[in-house]
Amino acid sequence: MKDLRHFIHTIESRPELDTPFTSCGVDNMQRVSHGEWSDDVLEVTAGLGEGIGGMVQAVRDRRTGIAMARKTIVTREGPLKQLVRELSMITTLAHVNIIHFYGAYMSPSSSEVKVVMELCEGKSLEAVGERIRRRKGRVGEKVARVLADGILQGLAYLHSKRLIHRDIKPSNILFTRQGVVKLCDFGVSGELVQSVAGTFTGTVGYMAPERVLGRDYSIRADVWSAGLSILELVQNRFPYPADISAFDLVLYISENPPPQLEDEPNLHARWSDAMKDFLRLALTVDPAQRPIPRDMLLHSWITKVSKHKVDMTRWIAEVWSWDHDSSSSSPMST
Known part of the structure; x- marks a missing residue:
């Protein structure tokens, strides 16, 4: 768990990606820092579903008004190696046909990891x-x-x-x-x-x-x-x-x-x-x-x-x- 917390801290301290992207539902090109995420800055607007990978909700960044998706993963139930693999990979990707990753943070209780991504309103x-x-x-x-x-x-x-x-x-x-x-x-x-x-x-x-x-x-x-x-x-x-x-x-x-x-x-x-x-x-x-x-x-x-x-x-x-x-x-x- 300590390794996972350190890894997420490393993600938060990374500079934003050099490649711009088009955010879902936002017409102009957006650049958003990977850091400073918490429950306090995200307002839940809707539930999007729940599966093996975790619960997904639509959220809004109170600071910017940008709509995003947040996936909540209960760490004591999910394989940590797989979680670290996913987080380490998506932080390096930047392509119009790949879901964009905004950041990740751990809940105060350290039992949940919350991953913030593009909100794709057209669904799957x-x-x-x-x-x-x-x-x-x-x-x-x-x-x-x-x-x-x-x-x-x-x-x-x-x-x-x-x-x-x-x-x-x-x-x-x-x-x-x-x-x-x-x-x-x-x-x-x-x-x-x-x-x-x-x-x-x-x-x-x-x-x-x-x-x-x-x-x-x-x-x-x-x-x-x-x-x-x-x-x-x-x-x-x-x-x-x-x-x-x-x-x-x-x-x-x-x-x-x-x-x-x-x-x-x-x-x-x-x-x-x-x-x-x-x-x-x-x-x-x-x-x-x-x-x-x-x-x-x-x-x-x-x-x-x-x-x-x-x-x-x-x-x-x-x-x-x-x-x-x-x-x-x-x-x-x-």
Whole structure:
């Protein structure tokens, strides 16, 4: 515990990052010091959920008025090594598609660590997918392409830092109010050792075959997870059989051909050959044949992002009915 307190003190004393970032919900570029955080300067405005990683709340900095998210982790219940790993990593990252870290502090009782991050009002890809399914909508190909580009840009940045995320899944892909993709939750991330890793951490359903088989893996495993997440979103269903145990799911992933994007004529869902090929590459079973994020960004389907602009601010607003009538049509975006 003493080591953890010393580490957080070290974070607080660091100078701000040199790279500016765009804060969620704030139009202009913001620079915020990492230090001087406490319960006294943060006002809780809403609860955002609670999971294995800890409770998350929306907070407002009383000094600046900036809205942020705060994750509370009970240290005596969570693995300290994993917590220190996450904190040490996110303090070094600065990229438009990576969640921005403001700082961390310990509660007076020393039983909780509170991590202050960007508030992404567009919620997670998981929540967005559920919302669209409830409204009987579909995600269009142009939107899916922008989302895939954002995920891959974040992964390519992590790769440049010799990092693997290791838990890419819809709940760890967030959106700003402007529809910008942000990768979050680096609690199971780790450094690449000679470009491979060997631990079994993450969420089984989104793991690449080499991971569920316990083999060495690399950043290419994150490409598989990203492809599966996009496939789930556009097809409005999890790509694997529902209601099977984790053990049976491992067997299914390791023994069956990978899921593929298919047209659904009865739903008027037809996808381009380029998109199908992109997902086929992302879901290549042999990791040696699966491209790394940087190469996936060069795929012809992704390079069209710059040619076909999509108003992502409008799209995320339609998803959540911001400034729209709640009975408006389903968000079948372009």
